[in-house]
Amino acid sequence: MSKKILKSRALPMIIVLVGVAMMYHGYKTGEVQVVLDKAIRICMECIGIG
Numbered sequence: 001m002s003k004k005i006l007k008s009r010a011l012p013m014i015i016v017l018v019g020v021a022m023m024y025h026g027y028k029t030g031e032v033q034v035v036l037d038k039a040i041r042i043c044m045e046c047i048g049i050g
Contacts, residue, residue, distance in 0.1 A: 026032060
């Protein structure tokens with residue numbers, strides 16, 4: 001029973017860890033600033049300021 005539970009939780013945990021690693025890599029390479037700049041620009045266009 002214990003092995004079945006471990007196997008069923010292994011794949012989601014691997015996916016979560018890969019996701020966290022990818023977010024960290026994006027943070028270190030400066031992608032966060034680029035995404036925020038684009039989002040702000042799009043919002044400004046939608047409300048007619050930019």
